[in-house]
Amino acid sequence: MSSSTQPAAPAAPVVPAFAAHDVVVSYDRRPVVRGVSFEIAPGETVAVMGPNGSGKSTLTRALLGLVPLTSGRVSICGTPLRRFRDWARIGYVPQRLSVGGGVPATVREVVASGRINRRRRFRPASARDRAAVSDALAAVGLLDRADDSVYGLSGGQQQRVLIARALAGEPDIFVMDEPMAGVDAANQQALARTLEALSQRGATVLLVLHELGPLQPLIGRALTLDNGTLVGDGAPHSPEGDCAAPGHDHVHPHADADRRPSALPVVEVPRSA
Ligand SMILES: Nc1ncnc2c1ncn2[C@@H]1O[C@H](COP(=O)(O)OP(=O)(O)OP(=O)(O)O)[C@@H](O)[C@H]1O
Numbered sequence: 001m002s003s004s005t006q007p008a009a010p011a012a013p014v015v016p017a018f019a020a021h022d023v024v025v026s027y028d029r030r031p032v033v034r035g036v037s038f039e040i041a042p043g044e045t046v047a048v049m050g051p052n053g054s055g056k057s058t059l060t061r062a063l064l065g066l067v068p069l070t071s072g073r074v075s076i077c078g079t080p081l082r083r084f085r086d087w088a089r090i091g092y093v094p095q096r097l098s099v100g101g102g103v104p105a106t107v108r109e110v111v112a113s114g115r116i117n118r119r120r121r122f123r124p125a126s127a128r129d130r131a132a133v134s135d136a137l138a139a140v141g142l143l144d145r146a147d148d149s150v151y152g153l154s155g156g157q158q159q160r161v162l163i164a165r166a167l168a169g170e171p172d173i174f175v176m177d178e179p180m181a182g183v184d185a186a187n188q189q190a191l192a193r194t195l196e197a198l199s200q201r202g203a204t205v206l207l208v209l210h211e212l213g214p215l216q217p218l219i220g221r222a223l224t225l226d227n228g229t230l231v232g233d234g235a236p237h238s239p240e241g242d243c244a245a246p247g248h249d250h251v252h253p254h255a256d257a258d259r260r261p262s263a264l265p266v267v268e269v270p271r272s273a
Pocket residue numbers: 027028032050051052053054055056057058059
């Protein structure tokens with residue numbers, strides 16, 4: 001029998017990059033994420049939006065096991081969160097850089113720490129490791145600051161260090177908590193181009209955003225939270241009214257960050273167990 005007469009094999013089901021099912025997260029028994037469910041397909045670029053305090057950061061941190069679930073389920077690439085170990089696939093950009101304990105760290109050292117999950121244990125950095133770090137620094141426009149202390153950088157520059165740290169690990173899934181906060185307009189445009197290139201290469205990108213800004217063309221889907229509840233899942237609304245106006249009144253934690261050095265940094269990594 002000719003193979004051309006055989007029916008085509010059914011397409012394999014797409015395993016979501018993230019699946020959240022009825023996720024509840026509480027602080028001091030107060031639920032701040034309340035029964036949220038969604039799936040994010042591989043290669044999607046999705047924004048998490050909503051007012052201050054609506055639970056955006058908590059939800060994204062819970063997806064990575066950085067805060068415990070009160071109830072519900074999360075899986076990453078089809079693996080339940082508690083069993084997920086492939087952290088090299090994930091680049092996380094927290095809301096702010098915090099490198100604890102007053103340990104001196106240069107920009108290059110912090111960015112190179114994003115490579116740890118890719119490096120072979122007890123081996124010195126390879127040429128590929130060094131190239132990945134330099135490429136990441138170049139992508140965020142900080143090559144010329146590579147040997148400076150991160151403590152002397154402005155908040156917006158530190159934000160770019162965090163993005164470079166995530167890029168250096170060459171992950172295929174990015175989770176970024178307000179990556180544009182405090183970053184000046186020119187560097188926001190550059191970061192938008194970097195994210196577009198990552199997206200075109202098939203990366204999955206989940207971003208907490210207060211506003212779409214230069215990322216607007218990239219964002220086809222927004223999850224909107226209000227008081228911990230998912231109240232929207234679909235095409236994002238274009239900014240209008242007060243939000244479209246310059247100087248609108250959202251509270252931005254890093255609004256003046258590019259103008260002053262920020263607090264002492266602590267490196268956050270997803271828990272490994
Ligand atoms: N570590 C914590 N301990 C106790 N409460 C917290 C903690 N972190 C956040 N919260 C509270 O949980 C709620 C949700 O906070 P979260 O930071 O997740 O919201 P958000 O939407 O990301 O806010 P923002 O836009 O201001 O960053 C808020 O009421 C906040 O005060």
